[in-house]
Amino acid sequence: MWSRRQGRLRPTVCGVEELRRRRREREAALRKARREQQLVSKRLLRDDAPEEAGEGCVAAILGETEVQQFLRQAQQGTEEKEREGALVSLRRGLQHPETQQTFIRLEGSMRTLVGLLTSNQALLQLEAARCLHELSHSEQSTVAEACLPATSYLLTYLSGHSSDFIELCLYTLGNLIVESEAVRRQLLPQGIVPALAACIQSPHVAVLEALGYALSQLLQAEEAPEKIIPPASASSSILASTLPQHMLQMLQPGPKLNPGVAVEFAWCLHYIICSQVSNPLLIGHGALSTLGLLLLDLAGAVQKTEDAGLELLACPVLRCLSNLLTEAAVETVGGQMQLRDERVVAALFILLQFFFQKQPSLLPEGLWLLNNLTANSPSFCTSLLSLDLIEPLLQLLPVSNVVSVMVLTVLCNIAEKGPAYCQRLWPGPLLPALLHTLAFSDTEVVGQSLELLHLLFLYQPEAVQVFLQQSGLQALERHQEEAQLQDRVYALQQTALQG
Amino acid sequence: MQLPPALCARLAAGPGAAEPLPVERDPAAGAAPFHFVARPVRFPREHQFFEDGDVQRHLYLQDVIMQVADVPEKPRVPAFACQVAGCCQVFDALDDYEHHYHTLHGNVCSFCKRAFPSGHLLDAHILEWHDSLFQILSERQDMYQCLVEGCTEKFKTSRDRKDHMVRMHLYPADFRFDKPKKSRSPASAEAPGDSGERSEGEAMEICSEPVAASPAPAGERRICRHRSVSELFLKPVLNMCSVLRILGCTWAAALLILNSER
Numbered sequence: 094m095w096s097r098r099q100g101r102l103r104p105t106v107c108g109v110e111e112l113r114r115r116r117r118e119r120e121a122a123l124r125k126a127r128r129e130q131q132l133v134s135k136r137l138l139r140d141d142a143p144e145e146a147g148e149g150c151v152a153a154i155l156g157e158t159e160v161q162q163f164l165r166q167a168q169q170g171t172e173e174k175e176r177e178g179a180l181v182s183l184r185r186g187l188q189h190p191e192t193q194q195t196f197i198r199l200e201g202s203m204r205t206l207v208g209l210l211t212s213n214q215a216l217l218q219l220e221a222a223r224c225l226h227e228l229s230h231s232e233q234s235t236v237a238e239a240c241l242p243a244t245s246y247l248l249t250y251l252s253g254h255s256s257d258f259i260e261l262c263l264y265t266l267g268n269l270i271v272e273s274e275a276v277r278r279q280l281l282p283q284g285i286v287p288a289l290a291a292c293i294q295s296p297h298v299a300v301l302e303a304l305g306y307a308l309s310q311l312l313q314a315e316e317a318p319e320k321i322i323p324p325a326s327a328s329s330s331i332l333a334s335t336l337p338q339h340m341l342q343m344l345q346p347g348p349k350l351n352p353g354v355a356v357e358f359a360w361c362l363h364y365i366i367c368s369q370v371s372n373p374l375l376i377g378h379g380a381l382s383t384l385g386l387l388l389l390d391l392a393g394a395v396q397k398t399e400d401a402g403l404e405l406l407a408c409p410v411l412r413c414l415s416n417l418l419t420e421a422a423v424e425t426v427g428g429q430m431q432l433r434d435e436r437v438v439a440a441l442f443i444l445l446q447f448f449f450q451k452q453p454s455l456l457p458e459g460l461w462l463l464n465n466l467t468a469n470s471p472s473f474c475t476s477l478l479s480l481d482l483i484e485p486l487l488q489l490l491p492v493s494n495v496v497s498v499m500v501l502t503v504l505c506n507i508a509e510k511g512p513a514y515c516q517r518l519w520p521g522p523l524l525p526a527l528l529h530t531l532a533f534s535d536t537e538v539v540g541q542s543l544e545l546l547h548l549l550f551l552y553q554p555e556a557v558q559v560f561l562q563q564s565g566l567q568a569l570e571r572h573q574e575e576a577q578l579q580d581r582v583y584a585l586q587q588t589a590l591q592g
Numbered sequence: 593m594q595l596p597p598a599l600c601a602r603l604a605a606g607p608g609a610a611e612p613l614p615v616e617r618d619p620a621a622g623a624a625p626f627h628f629v630a631r632p633v634r635f636p637r638e639h640q641f642f643e644d645g646d647v648q649r650h651l652y653l654q655d656v657i658m659q660v661a662d663v664p665e666k667p668r669v670p671a672f673a674c675q676v677a678g679c680c681q682v683f684d685a686l687d688d689y690e691h692h693y694h695t696l697h698g699n700v701c702s703f704c705k706r707a708f709p710s711g712h713l714l715d716a717h718i719l720e721w722h723d724s725l726f727q728i729l730s731e732r733q734d735m736y737q738c739l740v741e742g743c744t745e746k747f748k749t750s751r752d753r754k755d756h757m758v759r760m761h762l763y764p765a766d767f768r769f770d771k772p773k774k775s776r777s778p779a780s781a782e783a784p785g786d787s788g789e790r791s792e793g794e795a796m797e798i799c800s801e802p803v804a805a806s807p808a809p810a811g812e813r814r815i816c817r818h819r820s821v822s823e824l825f826l827k828p829v830l831n832m833c834s835v836l837r838i839l840g841c842t843w844a845a846a847l848l849i850l851n852s853e854r
Binding site for chain 2: 123127128132134211214215216218248249250252253254256258283284286287288290291306318356360364369389392393402405415416419433434436442443445449450454455461467468469471472473474475476478479480481484489509511513517541543544547548552581584
């Protein structure tokens with residue numbers, strides 16, 4: 094069921110080194126954008142990627158006269174092929190920002206294009222929609238906002254039947270949505286949420302993926318937590334619509350699960366959940382059990398397929414689960430956690446191993462879930478012990494300071510539950526690992542190590558002797574002067590000397 | 593990172609929860625200077641913790657440049673013509689035909705042959721343009737339903753409805769699929785370029801091109817039957833009204849009869 098996503102990705106003709114360099118640049122740009130809270134990305138569907146051209150047959154920039162000419166031909170030409178050809182030429186020209194600017198400055202151009210979009214000639218419609226799509230992808234606000242007159246029609250066509258056309262409309266809408274709040278202020282009253290809710294019942298996978306994309310753009314908007322997600326915002330509300338149930342359906346493991354579609358809806362769910370608007374509602378819809386089962390499924394898939402981009406789906410699923418587990422509602426169903434299946438822990442560790450090998454930057458997210466699972470759950474803490482997962486956990490300590498702190502936190506979650514748990518933590522690799530982390534310079538890592546030591550000494554006093562024998566006191570001394578650590582260091586030294 | 597070999601087996605086995613070991617906390621555990629408390633953590637949207645995952649997500653969005661034509665290539669078939677009476681459009685790919693069919697023949701009004709993008713708009717059109725009972729009922733109550741998906745407002749006239757759509761839903765005033773119905777004068781034949789439905793990229797105003805001048809692109813013939821309004825509407829309506837008077841039916845019952853006749 095987890096098959097390799099059928100490549101709609103086109104490899105370019107560039108060299109590998111060039112690709113890597115470009116990717117690093119883009120990554121740096123994205124990080125910067127995120128720090129400035131301006132993370133915006135658009136999707137582009139195009140039938141000939143410019144890099145593919147190779148021989149330099151990239152479309153030329155069109156001047157004003159040419160744009161006018163093509164528009165006139167498309168509108169008034171006598172031969173259908175001629176009209177279509179004119180639009181194709183226009184579309185190619187519109188790949189250039191300069192042509193886009195020329196187009197939007199030309200009076201009546203958008204009107205004509207919208208007229209073609211709404212004509213009854215199927216192929217003209219499609220080409221006009223592609224022109225619009227190119228414009229929607231522009232990074233310049235003026236160009237994207239020039240597409241606004243077309244939005245009521247794009248929305249209307251979502252309840253049509255031609256799946257290719259609907260897909261194109263959805264990607265165009267998704268690009269426009271993310272452009273600015275001004276655009277969204279038009280799209281929301283125009284009924285984009287009900288239109289999407291109606292469209293989500295489409296059986297076409299490509300349409301669903303496009304819809305997920307458009308929806309994720311809408312949910313990512315800054316004003317989404319106040320104006321788009323909450324049930325109280327009436328007709329433009331996501332939570333008041335049938336969308337959440339359908340989204341969860343798309344995430345149910347089984348033969349119908351499509352990875353590309355699931356990725357989009359998992360991100361949608363993440364944006365909703367981390368807005369913390371009405372998470373009990375989602376829990377009521379079975380979000381925890383659906384996501385839990387999906388996690389198990391992912392762990393199974395990760396063992397079988399290489400490089401299927403599964404971390405793209407794993408990331409939002411982990412986030413959703415972690416955030417949902419903090420809701421009080423989780424505890425109220427029968428007084429127990431809805432998520433109790435031990436397999437979740439097994440699955441999580443399989444994913445942690447996968448991240449360790451393929452995507453270490455996602456380790457903190459996995460460990461975050463582990464913390465939320467174990468914090469208030471004696472059952473999950475016991476699972477970690479009985480499934481022999483302490484040693485694998487310790488193997489993650491060297492990865493980074495952030496990861497170290499989280500590993501130590503999880504261990505504290507276990508240790509703080511009392512002697513029965515600490516007995517299972519010692520003897521074993523834990524004490525040597527702690528002596529090792531005490532040598533770190535990072536204050537937070539050392540601080541968490543001290544907390545764990547304290548718990549271990551309290552519930553398993555035999556450990557003290559071994560600690561002393563292995564030069565534990567010297568390890569502590571190193572941090573005597575550190576302001577944030579002094580008190581705890583001193584307390585531990587006292588305990589050790591008295592023990 | 594080495595996982596214990598039994599772990600995969602555990603994953604494959606059935607659901608279950610571990611019987612928890614007894615919990616027994618000593619108050620000294622949380623005594624100063626130590627302050628650890630086990631608690632689940634939540635991160636809001638913009639938290640820096642999410643930076644890496646978000647960046648990867650956006651790299652993915654930007655990465656994919658998808659082909660418009662599906663991979664593999666659109667399957668080509670031997671050329672065939674559209675089977676709808678009067679339409680001679682020819683195709684050599686099923687996708688093109690599907691799109692053509694849905695656009696031109698899919699939601700077509702059987703009375704006036706206008707095509708609509710969705711069943712929803714077609715239904716509204718038939719009700720408002722071709723259902724004489726609708727006209728009568730609308731004099732007593734608000735019958736013109738807002739065309740925006742999800743909005744349940746109704747209005748007395750199509751003008752009021754349009755105003756609502758423009759003001760509340762920010763729709764264009766010349767929205768192509770909400771043309772006001774024209775008067776029922778028997779003399780006015782409906783020109784094909786009428787009301788924008790069939791005009792080909794023209795401005796959305798009603799264009800009064802004579803039939804002969806309207807371009808008929810090669811390979812596609814329009815269904816250009818002109819029937820005067822009287823032929824279409826008045827006769828059957830008049831018949832219906834007299835029948836109703838004779839039967840003394842209520843309007844509601846009359847609607848039922850009309851619907852079943854369609």
